[in-house]
Amino acid sequence: MVAMSPELDTYVITKKVKEVLTDNNLGQRLFGETILGLTQGSVSDLLARPKPWHKLSLKGREPFVRMQLWLQDPRNVEKLMDMKRMEKKAYMKRRHSSVSESQTVDSGGLSGGDFSQGGSPQHGLGHHLHQQQPPQQHLKKARVVLAPEEKEALKRAYQQKPYPSPKTIEELASQLNLKTSTVINWFHNYRSRIRRELFIEEIQRGEGGSPSTRAGKASEGDSCDGTESDGTVEGTRPGHEHHPASEGEGGSDHRDDGTTSATGSNAAGTSGHHKGGALDSLFSFPESTHVSSASVATTTAARNPRDSSLRKKKAANLNNIIHRLEKAAGKDEPHEWEF
DNA sequence: TACGCGACACACCCAGGATA
DNA sequence: TATCCTGGGTGTGTCGCGTA
Numbered sequence: 001m002v003a004m005s006p007e008l009d010t011y012v013i014t015k016k017v018k019e020v021l022t023d024n025n026l027g028q029r030l031f032g033e034t035i036l037g038l039t040q041g042s043v044s045d046l047l048a049r050p051k052p053w054h055k056l057s058l059k060g061r062e063p064f065v066r067m068q069l070w071l072q073d074p075r076n077v078e079k080l081m082d083m084k085r086m087e088k089k090a091y092m093k094r095r096h097s098s099v100s101e102s103q104t105v106d107s108g109g110l111s112g113g114d115f116s117q118g119g120s121p122q123h124g125l126g127h128h129l130h131q132q133q134p135p136q137q138h139l140k141k142a143r144v145v146l147a148p149e150e151k152e153a154l155k156r157a158y159q160q161k162p163y164p165s166p167k168t169i170e171e172l173a174s175q176l177n178l179k180t181s182t183v184i185n186w187f188h189n190y191r192s193r194i195r196r197e198l199f200i201e202e203i204q205r206g207e208g209g210s211p212s213t214r215a216g217k218a219s220e221g222d223s224c225d226g227t228e229s230d231g232t233v234e235g236t237r238p239g240h241e242h243h244p245a246s247e248g249e250g251g252s253d254h255r256d257d258g259t260t261s262a263t264g265s266n267a268a269g270t271s272g273h274h275k276g277g278a279l280d281s282l283f284s285f286p287e288s289t290h291v292s293s294a295s296v297a298t299t300t301a302a303r304n305p306r307d308s309s310l311r312k313k314k315a316a317n318l319n320n321i322i323h324r325l326e327k328a329a330g331k332d333e334p335h336e337w338e339f
Numbered sequence: 340t341a342c343g344c345g346a347c348a349c350a351c352c353c354a355g356g357a358t359a
Numbered sequence: 360t361a362t363c364c365t366g367g368g369t370g371t372g373t374c375g376c377g378t379a
Binding site for chain 1: 362363368369370371372375376377378
Binding site for chain 2: 027028029043047143144145146181182185186188189193
């Protein structure tokens, strides 16, 4: 059918689809999986960078044809919205049920089930869940509350590496007796909150912190507004090129290498008491703990509120280059985690 | 009851493997 | 070789539990 379809304006189609999805609050994942048979990432790619029709192969045209067909019938939107509702219901049911299960498991020992989070948020297949609906009494999901010393340890780790390697995360998790997902989430949230703090600070200082400097979407551009060299934590294209301010001595900031032989880490064995204590030995550095304020301050100062798009672009290119160089270099670098 | 914060959904980017 | 697609990673926004 694709072969027979007339030439389509991919740009118009994707634009329209985007509009419809946002207007109706429909996610790319749902749309992709149910309508196009593609993953969310592919949908995002398609919608963000549609290729001209003539440059597409038969297979490449298929999603556009599907989108076109989908757009033609307004009832399709309704159907998708229904599906969304059903998915949500199924998800909630599952969530409750898995919670109750996990709680019984957890009560036995925390290492047990890792499915609360790891259990793939991809609930797209939630349809098989509603079948086994346990007669549970809707137990609420237990919220993880980190102990102060755990937070402290995490903050220290953050100071060392705002973007820790998986290995590091695992180490942290085992040291703190937490799930790796919890550690990951913590770093995720912490970065986010630090960034927000920064933003607020900036505004309060009246440094012209243009709201558009919002870290996120602007990440490409923002990642670069000069702060790069100053090693600001935020704004950089994380995981790729960034040099956290507090990171002190350099480098080895690549987390993907995995070679982060935490050898050095365990070395500093100064009487680790509890979790925190153990971590202290791991992350033994000068008491500059209160991370946010320290790194935040430098960061804020370094930030240039007024960033022209040109500047952003240049910086972005620069970052890209830096990132590639770092990555290339990082391959032979024995990254060690020294605390 | 408001707020802090962990968890998660979603959008996006990029690298790299698969395939036409 | 160009294109398609996946997988992994990030940031943002929001939900909802736990606590002050």
